[in-house]
Amino acid sequence: MSLRIIVVLAVLTGVTGSPGVMIRPEADSADTTAHPNSVPETVEATEIFGQQEVPAEDEAEEDVMATGELNPNHYPARRAAKVVQHYLNTHYGSPFRLFGLHNVQSGNAEDVADSGRKYQLEISVQEIISNTTENCSAEVLFLRGEQQRLPQVQVSCEELLKSNTKAQEEALFQKYKMNQSLLSAQNLPDSYGHIEPDNKPLWHLGIVASSSVMLKESTENTLYNMAQVANIKQLATENEQLKFDCHTLLHEMVSQEIIHWKLLFTWSPPEGVKVLQMEQLPHCVTHCEKPPNTN
Template sequence: MATGELNPNHYQAQRAAKVVQHYLNTRYGSPYRLLGLHRVHSGNAEDVEDSGRKYQLEISVQEIISNTTEKCSAEVLFPRGGQQRSPQVQASCEEHLKINTTAQEEALYQQYKMNQSLLSAQNLPDSYGHIDPDMKPFWHLCIVASSFIMLNESSENTLYNMAQVANITQLATENDQLKFDCHVLLHEMVSQEIIHWKLLFTWSPPEGVKVQQMEQLPHCHHCEKPPNTN
């Protein structure tokens, strides 16, 4: 791995910047707010004695639904050691991304809080890449929840995207959170492996997404490959 100034388009800078995307989604993502990496402007890497490897990045983050961009300075530390530990991330643009409850979010929350029948959906997107408009907020919610996995599992040698929601089921709850059981397919771009995970998470407009459980499922040899959503 190179140290010093990095080519912004090179895999080292891109992989570290993707970790920032996952981090920001875990903190600020919602059914109507999804953050993506727009561009890496510059990057620098250094070995930090006894700690790991630190990346300093200047990036642009895109709010995908509203199609707005925000410049951001970020620092990513990949811990050293044999055991997989999640990267440590700091980002300068967090003040601009704080959760701001919208009328859309509140309406969605109230609709599914009061529904007599609990939500259940499969294959988001389907084999043609289509998602029903009513299901898009839940596709976004699953991406946000999956960002907790992708952040936790990321290293300098990985590059994760969420490929598909195999199924999502709303669960009954007695508190103010909506609760979901979800089976997601993650695409690890370096190995080209499709990895199945089971997630249990909650969401409400003031609290955001909170992941309660995440479990990697055994490799599925007979499963159909999800549509390309990169």
């Protein structure tokens, strides 16, 4: 993948040189071509194309697993808060409802016997498409063990979850179901940040499906954003679920890796997005097939 697309994807997702510090977006937050996983925040660091220069002592401080009251701008609180975002998208997201972390107001961490670490958070969450923001309380428990386990999340965001998009979803579902040919799209967004209007629902479906991966992969030491749907195609099905094959690119902001995942998922208004299969693709070093048109 070329330097140009890496830089553009970084700008689209609001990524930063240090995941503990974010930029204030200049674009209208209702524009869904700007990725909903970006986290707006005022910073004092130098801003260069969506990245900041952060003093080394701040990076070292942010890596310490603090107990008790947390700095809401530092790694521990922000990593836990992003897990809440992925949880909301996984369980409540749709082509017409996407959730993004707007701000972390306060946080507290504590060790829970032998089970793990619990984070108590006060955050603001934005529903991107309607441009609605609500203050929410959340609890995230990262479980200990030899094998990585799904973080346990509880969140109270009642007003955001009341929005009813079923009529829009049903209309889109019938449109996709009755199409004469199966849908497909590539590079959402492209290297210039552009998405054709007809492809935005596919992009949103890719975000929701990818949130399942990011939730599953999240730990206290990671911070995930979705960068791009490299390609997505509708598959033939005879039941009441639309089925999609998707190749998505995730940006792990701590390691600065772009990680490729292959997803098989279904969608219908009553059932939502259900990921049937997820497979992490190997890191491409030599002789690897690149995603289409990402040079």
